[in-house]
Amino acid sequence: MKNLVFLLFCSFTTVIHAQIADMFDTLDFESPYEYILLNSDSANLWQIGTPQKTWLNDATSGVNGIITDTVALYPSNNHSYFDLQIGYFNNPVFDFNCFVMFSHKMDSDTLHDGGYLTTSMDGGETWNDVFTPLDFGAYQLDNIDHEGNFYYQNYDTLCNGESGFSGRRNWETTFIGWTVYLVEPPTLNPPVIDTLLVRFNFISDSLDNQREGWLIDDIVLCTIRNSSIGENEPFVKSVYPNPSISGVTIAFLAIEPDVALEVYSNDGRLVFTEEYNAVQQIEYPNAFLVPGVYQFVVKTKNASEVHQVVVQR
Ligand SMILES: [Ca+2]
Ligand SMILES: [Ca+2]
Numbered sequence: 513m514k515n516l517v518f519l520l521f522c523s524f525t526t527v528i529h530a531q532i533a534d535m536f537d538t539l540d541f542e543s544p545y546e547y548i549l550l551n552s553d554s555a556n557l558w559q560i561g562t563p564q565k566t567w568l569n570d571a572t573s574g575v576n577g578i579i580t581d582t583v584a585l586y587p588s589n590n591h592s593y594f595d596l597q598i599g600y601f602n603n604p605v606f607d608f609n610c611f612v613m614f615s616h617k618m619d620s621d622t623l624h625d626g627g628y629l630t631t632s633m634d635g636g637e638t639w640n641d642v643f644t645p646l647d648f649g650a651y652q653l654d655n656i657d658h659e660g661n662f663y664y665q666n667y668d669t670l671c672n673g674e675s676g677f678s679g680r681r682n683w684e685t686t687f688i689g690w691t692v693y694l695v696e697p698p699t700l701n702p703p704v705i706d707t708l709l710v711r712f713n714f715i716s717d718s719l720d721n722q723r724e725g726w727l728i729d730d731i732v733l734c735t736i737r738n739s740s741i742g743e744n745e746p747f748v749k750s751v752y753p754n755p756s757i758s759g760v761t762i763a764f765l766a767i768e769p770d771v772a773l774e775v776y777s778n779d780g781r782l783v784f785t786e787e788y789n790a791v792q793q794i795e796y797p798n799a800f801l802v803p804g805v806y807q808f809v810v811k812t813k814n815a816s817e818v819h820q821v822v823v824q825r
Contacts, residue, residue: 806823
């Protein structure tokens with residue numbers, strides 16, 4: 513058992529180390545936070561305060577969290593939500609790399625009542641579940657708990673058909689994120705979209721099960737900045753010349769058995785992709801690229817790095 517705990521701890525700290533270096537904002541619910549929007553509907557259960565129930569009775573920081581009512585059990589036929597706004601105001605690189613980590617605890621009727629996340633890129637007009645890729649070339653969703661598992665699967669559906677958390681669950685930390693042009697970059701003038709809304713939904717069906725609901729604390733906005741994702745050390749030695757006129761060399765620290773290169777334009781389009789085997793460097797001819805700023809995403813089986821390259825003529 514000790515070994516198991518140790519391994520899980522390693523896995524946890526590896527991810528956390530990557531986040532701590534790049535943490536922008538933490539919502540601990542101990543003081544007001546302007547980018548949390550509580551829905552004003554009278555049926556909305558979400559409250560910021562001290563949990564005072566039997567199972568939902570604590571917080572991961574201080575005394576407060578955000579909870580589907582600090583005292584009462586949740587009723588039947590309820591849909592409650594609050595929104596987290598993410599933008600340049602709380603994540604200065606959010607157009608390119610946006611991660612959210614949160615701690616949560618639950619008591620609900622398994623596979624009927626529970627919680628799920630949705631996102632909106634248009635100020636709340638339309639909503640998608642977190643499995644739906646976002647626009648503008650966003651290509652990655654890391655959607656894991658602290659043991660490295662996907663935090664819920666497509667088939668774990670609630671009463672409304674959405675995939676979500678349900679059942680009685682002790683505190684766990686969930687980590688979701690999007691990289692490479694979540695939104696249209698600010699260099700396009702004017703930027704079309706400047707805010708991502710992440711909605712924390714709680715839903716119950718027509719059967720009242722006398723359960724406590726969902727409790728969340730310590731929502732962390734962070735990024736994995738120009739570095740490997742997960743537990744890997746950097747593997748790219750250099751990307752040169754930069755700015756580049758006729759070609760770019762990507763040199764690795766060692767021979768890479770399997771590596772993929774993706775090149776994204778500044779409006780988030782994938783303009784080039786190729787896979788390579790057993791290379792210590794890649795010579796990328798950029799003659800066909802129009803001048804501008806490009807994101808070179810270099811991936812191995814276990815890691816990913818992003819390098820910004822300026823192409824000139
Ligand atoms: Ca707290
Ligand atoms: Ca129910």
